[in-house]
Amino acid sequence: MHAPPRTLDDLLLYRTSRLLSVAGSLVIRLCEGRFGITRREWRLIATLAGHGALGSSQLAEQAQLDRARTSRAVTSLVGKGLVSRAQPAGDRRHVLLSLTAPGRKLHAQLYPLVSSINAELLGALKADEVALLDDMLQRLHARGEAMVAAAADLPRADRRRREASAAR
Numbered sequence: 001m002h003a004p005p006r007t008l009d010d011l012l013l014y015r016t017s018r019l020l021s022v023a024g025s026l027v028i029r030l031c032e033g034r035f036g037i038t039r040r041e042w043r044l045i046a047t048l049a050g051h052g053a054l055g056s057s058q059l060a061e062q063a064q065l066d067r068a069r070t071s072r073a074v075t076s077l078v079g080k081g082l083v084s085r086a087q088p089a090g091d092r093r094h095v096l097l098s099l100t101a102p103g104r105k106l107h108a109q110l111y112p113l114v115s116s117i118n119a120e121l122l123g124a125l126k127a128d129e130v131a132l133l134d135d136m137l138q139r140l141h142a143r144g145e146a147m148v149a150a151a152a153d154l155p156r157a158d159r160r161r162r163e164a165s166a167a168r
Contacts, residue, residue, distance in 0.1 A: 012140075026117050035110055037080070040065065040073045042110065045082060045099065049107040053086075053098035082106060 005011050024039070031042045047063045048054060054062065060070035074097060077083035082103035086096045099107065122130050 023117065023121050027114055030110065030113055030117075035106060037077075037082070037106070038073070040069060041077055041082075042114075044070065044073050044077060045103055045107050046111065046114075048083065048097060048099045049104070049111070053096045055094060055096060059097055077103070 008014050027042070028039050031037050031039055035042075037045070043063050043065070044059060047059060051058075051062055056070060056074065057067060059074070060067045063070065065073075074083060074085075078085060081100055083097055084100050086098070088094055088096060125133065
């Protein structure tokens with residue numbers, strides 16, 4: 001059994017959030033400052049680049065974003081000409097999303113930069129430590145998914161209510 005955390009700084013989720021905040025800020029600066037997209041839009045572009053054309057729900061699931069946020073980001077990406085919407089023949093309800101040529105070009109330019117940030121960050125570890133970290137992260141992710149499945153009876157956050165009150 002592990003010793004209970006004594007302070008906020010001892011909590012795994014807080015520490016990983018802080019790491020994302022620090023190192024992720026470099027990615028945000030690249031996305032917003034150089035490429036004119038948000039971090040969420042980058043996530044969708046990278047997901048489409050890795051998986052090919054996807055339906056909106058599939059894209060939200062693969063990117064691990066809620067459908068409403070995915071929809072807003074997709075609308076923005078379509079407006080920027082980076083993603084296209086297409087309806088398969090005979091199914092007016094289904095829409096396939098895919099990267100346009102400018103979207104693929106943006107991905108080809110940005111991915112190596114994000115990858116180099118990742119490599120530099122992992123440069124603090126030895127090769128065997130990187131492999132161990134990868135294994136540990138996979139196990140933690142699996143445990144997190146199991147915890148979410150077991151907590152199905154917990155109420156869900158209503159982001160719409162929070163966003164509406166923030167807009168007032």
